[in-house]
Amino acid sequence: MGVQKATVCRVLDAVLDCLVNVASEWIALPTSRDQLAEIKVGFYQKRQFPGVIGCVDGTHVAIRTPPRNEDVFVCRKGFHSINVMLINDHKNRITAVSARFPGSAHDMAVFDCSNIQQRMENGDLQNKGLLLADSGYALRPYLMTPVLRPHNDQEVRYNAAHKGTRVSIEQVNGILKSRFRCLDMYPLRRPLH
Known part of the structure; x- marks a missing residue:
């Protein structure tokens, strides 16, 4: 496109600085009673799962091979990534978003190091609602996971409601990666010039 690499780097740095400065205005887990009530009602209307204030999941964003500690960035799928x-x-x-961990980090480890986990345990979100997660996460009083081997109708219905509600985070991951193709594997398949 006729633009010097150094210029692109400077502009990208400036744009990223601006985005970081306004991110908390757009990406924030609500804490007010009214906002949390609205979210709980919205999730309940989907599949009748009560008390849900969010769904959590990790997604791998592919990166080029880093020059140092490259093995730490290899995810379980065999490519270099950041676990977001x-x-x-x-x-x-x-x-909420956390993009600080290499691809080898387990989803639960990323969650355990997040400020959301701290807020759910003993902060402003304690006892204010539930997060739904897949079976890669540990069951906690505020973090609901599916029953691995359901034994009765109640557990089967629980799993159906859990899955039907939690699918929204899978949709968010898909939307994000389709809207911003650089977050998917596709751009990494092209040769560098």
Whole structure:
């Protein structure tokens, strides 16, 4: 395109600085009673799962091979990545994100190191609602996971409601990667020039 690499780097740095400065205005897990009530009602209307304030999951964002500690960035799927934790609300808005961990980090480890986990344990979100997660996460009083081997109708219905509600975070991951193709594997398949 006729633009010097150094110019692109400077502009990209400036744009990223601006985005970081306003991110908390757009990406924030609500804490007010009214906002949390709206989210709970919205999730309940989907599949009748009560008390949900968000769904959490990790997604791998592919990166080029890093020059140092390259093995730490290899994810279970065999490519280099960053493990990004996302939480969404009932309208599929991203309310929390953590993109600080290499691809080898387990989703639960990323969650355990997040400020959301601290807020759920003993902060402003304690006892204010539930997060839904897949079976890669540990069951906690505020973090609901599916029953691995359901034994009765109640557990089967629980799993159906859990899955039907939690699918929204999978949709958010898909939307994000389709809207911003650089987050998917596709751009890494092209040769560098």
